[in-house]
Amino acid sequence: MAAAAAAAAMAAHRANFPLRLQQILAGSRAVSPAIKVESEPPANVKAFIDRVINIPLHDIAIPLSGFRWEFNKGNFHHWKPLFIHFDTYFKTYISSRKDLLLSDDMTEADPMPKNAILKILRVMQIVLENCQNRSYFTGLEHLKLLLASSDPEIVVAALETLVALVKINPSKLHMNGKLISCGSINTHLLSLAQGWGSKEEGLGIYSCVVANEGNQQGGLSLFPVDLENKYGGTQHRLGSTLHFEYNLGPAQYPDQTNDKGKSSNLCVIHIPDMHLQKEDDLSILKQCVDKFNVPPEHRFALLTRIRYARAFNSARTCRIYSRISLLSFIVLVQSSDAHDELTYFFTNEPEYINELTVRYA
Structure with a gap:
């Protein structure tokens, strides 16, 4: 009798609680009016x-x-x-x-x-x-x-x-x-964020943008091949050259050997003067895929290198790809699962933040 009276008193006391709290205490899954209103769009x-x-x-x-x-x-x-x-x-x-x-x-x-x-x-x-x-x-x-x-x-x-x-x-x-988190997109973002190359090569984002701004008129002309400036022709040649290395499994490329005659699974694609190529980016990628047997997992990275190499000589396109590089880096930094990609990025580009600070301060 005492237990029943206590239970009744507790039930009466709970009746004075807010509706949502009553549902929680009762183990109910019903949705309160406040939640229902929130779930309905204005x-x-x-x-x-x-x-x-x-x-x-x-x-x-x-x-x-x-x-x-x-x-x-x-x-x-x-x-x-x-x-x-x-x-x-x-x-x-x-x-x-x-x-x-x-x-x-x-x-x-x-x-x-x-x-x-x-x-x-x-x-x-x-x-x-x-x-x-x-x-x-x-x-x-x-x-x-x-x-x-x-x-x-x-x-x-x-x-x-x-x-x-x-x-x-x-x-x-x-x-x-x-x-x-961005999941599988992170590898794509890393490829895009890497831009043209390293600062040691003269292809850091700062030097690329400055050279582009200082030597272009109207935004559509190409870099002269004999361009003479503080960056020299080396930067021009590197920036417009496609150089892509990737590994293949032995079953995919069993006959490839290195200089010493030992079997190797390293495949290298090296094509200079990409700005002289008449085909579009996708056609060049298709040619590389057919010639070098590039597997699907490496094709996006190869396409990215093709896009950057062909964009280097056009001020307008180079500006767009500089923006693509920065946006990709921003997404990597602010996503919750890109630790490995950022570690790899900063291992290869330790001066990147300093370059951004100098360029955009």
């Missing part, structure tokens, strides 16, 4: 998402044009239906493209839907910049594919979206700090 957010979703998928760029943040403090959960719709678009038009997958046959009949991709990435970036709960974002594989685009504008837009995703909230610095 009317203006829902209206915009519905407008995008209800239009034919191939016309997705139309409702995204001119998008601006005109909402209160964002919650990524409110925008999840829109991002799911973006995933549908990418799966339909992007995920099977041979030119992005860098498959053996890289020929793609359909042109890249650049306008729609840039519009989608811009909206994603704006939403991520203004939202909490960004860790629930699930579109990393699509961004990874877009980093292989032969169009540097698409690469920049994908990287800017990643920057918005991994951006560290200053209020979180005293806690975990790095909250979001």
